[in-house]
Amino acid sequence: MSFAASPAAAQDVLDTLQFQGFVTQGLVVTDRNNFFGSSSSGGGSLQFTEVGVNASIRPRERLLISAQVLGRRAGSDGRDARPKLDHGVVDYQIFNSQRRSVGVQAGRFKNPFGFYNQTRDMSFTRPSILLPQSIYFDRTRSLGLASDGLTVYGEERIASGTVRAQVGVGRPQTNEDLENALRLDEQPGSLDGRTSVIGQLLYEHDGGRFLAAFSAARVRARFDSGSSGPGDADFRFQPWILSLQYNEENWSLTSEFALRESSLQGLDFEPANFDITGESWYVQYSRRFLTDWQWLLRYDVLYLDRNDRRGRDFEADGLGPSHSRFARDLTFGLQWRLHPQIMVAGEYHHVDGTGWLPGRDNPDPGDTSRRWNMFLLQTSLRF
Secondary structure (H helix, E strand, O other): OOOOOOHHHHHHHHHOOEEEEEEEEEEEEEOOOOOOOOOOOOOOEEEEEEEEEEEEEEEEOOEEEEEEEEEEEEOOOOHHHOOEEEEEEEEEEEEEOOOEEEEEEEEEEEOOOOOOHHHOOOHHHOOOOOOOOOOOOOOOHHHHHEEEEEEEEEEEEEOOEEEEEEEEEEEEOOOHHHHHHOOOOOOOOEEEEEEEEEEEEEEEEHHHOEEEEEEEEEEEEEEEOOOOOOOOEEEEEEEEEEEEEEEOOOEEEEEEEEEEEEEEEOOOOHHHOEEEEEEEEEEEEEEEEOOOEEEEEEEEEEEOOOOOOOOHHHHHOOOOOHHHHEEEEEEEEEEEEEEOOEEEEEEEEEEEEOOOOOOOOOOOHHHOOOEEEEEEEEEEEEO
């Protein structure tokens, strides 16, 4: 007995194969401090590039295989631009009906938190060039981006709308950006993710007119320093995020609020250990006009320690400048989709504080300025 697929069946499978990609190039100019390269000198920094290719195929009606490879440079020395597996999953739909669907994904899945994390890599799905940095950190992007493991999702369609839920278990990515933020990048040893949990519950009302979501996670990592290092340590990160959005035909109002419990315990140098709760929120208004244009206004607030909002205790302990513990960002953005596959965007930020500045672009926090301005220009192509 032969189990080989017929030529017609094989052709049907190949008909489901899809390829897509995108290329994005940005220019970043700051008057003080650096963001994504040496943006405060010369004519700014062009070290903000994103190149991605994704593919999907459906071997069976309920089985989907999809993956994306991403090369992304955001300052530093360019090593981040090497192509990496952004996400790659085998998605099996266990049950599907008019009212309910349930499925499971195995592999590297995008972490379900907030409104934008699962689609943050492609500029066409972002409301602005930079997402609100108080929630969607680029400074420690790898930690929140994706996990390697298993996630279960479900959708329930009710009379008033749709309820979606997703829960994932896996190991987070702990790249050099996280080591730098924890000040472990120059210490002997390695920081590795441990089994973590993340989940989201989302409600969509009236065809997307109103959205509400609650996201939570318990993320763990372990720093093994060896005999010559500063001691083994455990890192824990536990965010709670409430997301709300109201949409009309030509405008949207979005707000998200987060509490972030984080700790690092076990290092021999006691001041390097911490156990704090951070607070973040933003309010964002976007307006669509002239068919292909959109402008955006946002106020974004970050406190790394809600018990030391202005960072005065942090500075008094000799750990760094007070303004490195908070950031208040007023943003104005403009997008023009001059073609379905081409978008040009510009963005202006007036920032008080350096709480989300990338450490690799600003190795000495003492040399940073509290108040600074940033302008970004970006061109995006998808195919």
